Amino acid sequence: MLGARFSHPQKLSRFVIGLLDAFTFPIPLSAYRGLTQPLPTWEPSQGDSINRIGEGTVVCARSDQQFSGSATQSILELAETAGLTPKFGCRRGLCHTCDRPLLSGQVVDRRTGQVLNRPGMLVQLCVTQVAGDAVLDL
Amino acid sequence: MSANSQRSKIAPHLTYKELEDLANSLDQIRERIMAGLGAADAQYIYRLIRWQRAMDLFARILIMLGVVTLPDVGLAIASGPLAMSLLVTGTLLLAASKILDNMEIGHNIMHGQWDWMGDDKINSRVWEWDHACPSRQWKHTHNVQHHCWANVMGLDRDVGYGTLRVTDQQRWQPYYLGQPLYFVLLALLFDWAIAIHDVQFDRVAKGRKPWHEARVLWRESLAKIGRQGLKDFLLWPLLAGPWFFVVLIANIVANILRNLWTFIVIFCGHFPEQVRVFSQDLVASETHGEWYARQIMASSNISGGPKLHLATGNLSFQIEHHLFPDMPSHCYQRIAPEVEALCEKYGLPYNRGSLSRQFASATTSIMRLTLPDKAPMRESRAS
Numbered sequence: 001m002l003g004a005r006f007s008h009p010q011k012l013s014r015f016v017i018g019l020l021d022a023f024t025f026p027i028p029l030s031a032y033r034g035l036t037q038p039l040p041t042w043e044p045s046q047g048d049s050i051n052r053i054g055e056g057t058v059v060c061a062r063s064d065q066q067f068s069g070s071a072t073q074s075i076l077e078l079a080e081t082a083g084l085t086p087k088f089g090c091r092r093g094l095c096h097t098c099d100r101p102l103l104s105g106q107v108v109d110r111r112t113g114q115v116l117n118r119p120g121m122l123v124q125l126c127v128t129q130v131a132g133d134a135v136l137d138l
Numbered sequence: 139m140s141a142n143s144q145r146s147k148i149a150p151h152l153t154y155k156e157l158e159d160l161a162n163s164l165d166q167i168r169e170r171i172m173a174g175l176g177a178a179d180a181q182y183i184y185r186l187i188r189w190q191r192a193m194d195l196f197a198r199i200l201i202m203l204g205v206v207t208l209p210d211v212g213l214a215i216a217s218g219p220l221a222m223s224l225l226v227t228g229t230l231l232l233a234a235s236k237i238l239d240n241m242e243i244g245h246n247i248m249h250g251q252w253d254w255m256g257d258d259k260i261n262s263r264v265w266e267w268d269h270a271c272p273s274r275q276w277k278h279t280h281n282v283q284h285h286c287w288a289n290v291m292g293l294d295r296d297v298g299y300g301t302l303r304v305t306d307q308q309r310w311q312p313y314y315l316g317q318p319l320y321f322v323l324l325a326l327l328f329d330w331a332i333a334i335h336d337v338q339f340d341r342v343a344k345g346r347k348p349w350h351e352a353r354v355l356w357r358e359s360l361a362k363i364g365r366q367g368l369k370d371f372l373l374w375p376l377l378a379g380p381w382f383f384v385v386l387i388a389n390i391v392a393n394i395l396r397n398l399w400t401f402i403v404i405f406c407g408h409f410p411e412q413v414r415v416f417s418q419d420l421v422a423s424e425t426h427g428e429w430y431a432r433q434i435m436a437s438s439n440i441s442g443g444p445k446l447h448l449a450t451g452n453l454s455f456q457i458e459h460h461l462f463p464d465m466p467s468h469c470y471q472r473i474a475p476e477v478e479a480l481c482e483k484y485g486l487p488y489n490r491g492s493l494s495r496q497f498a499s500a501t502t503s504i505m506r507l508t509l510p511d512k513a514p515m516r517e518s519r520a521s
Contacts, residue, residue, distance in 0.1 A: 022365070022368060022369060022373055023369060023373050023374065024369070025365050025366070025368075025369050026266035026267065026268060026365075027191060027194070027268065031187075031191050032191060032195060034188075035188060035191060035192055035195075039181065039184045039185060039188065040180075040184055041177060041180075041181075042176070042177045042180030042181070042184075042255055042257075043177065044176065044177075045256070089278070089281065089282035089286070090281075090282060090285075090286040092286070093464075094281065094285055094286055094463055094464065095277070095281035095282040095285060095286060095463075096249070096250035096253070096262045096263075096277065096281060096464065097277065097278070097281065097282055099250065099253070099262060099263055101263070111165070111168075111169070112168075112169050112172055112173060114172070114173065118256035120256055120258050121253070121254075121256035122250070122253045122256075122261055122262065122263055124250075
């Protein structure tokens with residue numbers, strides 16, 4: 001049985017990596033490999049220009065849906081109106097249950113007016129509004 | 139506006155207008171801090187994570203060196219005192235590393251405090267911590283239930299963790315006579331208790347939650363408990379071969395120390411005597427300002443220096459944390475004087491005390507609640 005398991009070198013290496021990972025779970029081994037490298041630096045995203053709030057279209061890449069913006073409603077409310085059922089918790093920007101990654105474009109945080117336009121950034125659906133076109137992993 | 143001059147039910151000495159002003163001032167603090175976040179703040183979390191990871195690795199190596207130098211291993215470097223000191227240092231470092239991982243790093247990242255960076259690993263969606271509780275369940279019981287509904291009876295399940303009677307608003311039952319024992323067990327096994335917190339066994343037992351719903355969570359919790367246990371209680375000890383039990387004990391002690399510390403810090407944050415609890419009726423229609431006021435009245439701070447703040451994951455600023463749960467925790471200290479001034483201005487309690495005072499207060503209160511109430515409800519508790 002063991003022989004069959006390790007008949008393929010790739011399988012063996014995957015087993016070894018899995019075993020090593022189990023020793024450091026839930027910290028990935030790469031976290032240790034990076035200990036001697038320089039720390040990453042963070043830079044502000046560029047082009048923080050804001051369109052009129054509510055103007056633009058949000059495309060939901062996962063569900064293949066889209067909806068256009070509203071000057072008053074949050075993206076969560078718009079998504080629900082469009083028939084989607086995103087997970088949510090507090091609906092006031094506290095709990096981060098409704099967070100979804102931004103794939104491209106931009107949205108705006110209605111509390112601070114901060115424009116979120118870095119791909120991969122998490123968008124709090126309940127406190128963000130449409131401000132230009134955006135694609136969400138939703 | 140007559141509605142605005144009405145007095146709030148949650149903070150009866152304040153009008154709705156005053157509470158709105160309070161909310162505006164607090165919103166402004168949040169806005170200012172969040173807008174000012176930048177590279178230096180990112181550097182803080184990057185550096186902290188690196189320190190913690192290095193510490194974890196170093197602690198494991200020290201424990202292994204401690205085993206190698208044990209006299210009965212019979213190597214040339216054998217020395218009883220050296221082995222003991224290596225084992226003790228390694229164990230303490232491992233506990234410290236777990237505390238850092240759980241509190242200042244994991245708890246805060248899972249709150250979304252670092253989501254603004256747009257980092258693909260350091261964010262509330264994907265982060266996993268060195269703790270028996272699956273991050274997904276933690277985010278539900280903690281971020282949603284506990285933070286939105288802090289100290290609201292029946293909604294915030296952290297009020298007593300379904301085990302303890304921490305306020306006289308919980309009706310006394312003979313079951314609570316065992317409270318001193320539950321208190322100690324909960325402290326020792328705190329991470330496992332939290333790991334199964336979201337399964338809600340107490341509600342399953344009462345038939346209020348269907349088992350098929352709870353089973354999914356139970357399995358997920360078991361898997362995480364298993365993986366954590368596999369690492370700490372099997373794989374690392376196995377590396378020591380015949381000295382399996384030496385490394386096993388080191389890991390058990392480190393886990394227990396982490397449990398005791400997190401238990402103490404968390405109990406200081408919400409269960410000292412002056413802290414208030416609220417009924418569901420009271421919060422049913424609360425305003426933004428009332429929400430803020432309730433968070434202030436439901437929390438208590440621990441006074442101390444920078445090392446204490448780091449060791450508690452800045453939960454020593456519990457009030458600030460409850461006002462702004464997704465503000466990066468290292469900013470709390472900066473805004474604390476402003477928050478305190480606002481509390482004074484609006485006549486709200488800014489409950490702060492030393493670690494020993496707050497923990498003694500929480501413990502005394504819980505021990506008293508072991509027995510049925512003799513006197514009518516104390517006023518500070520009534521809501």
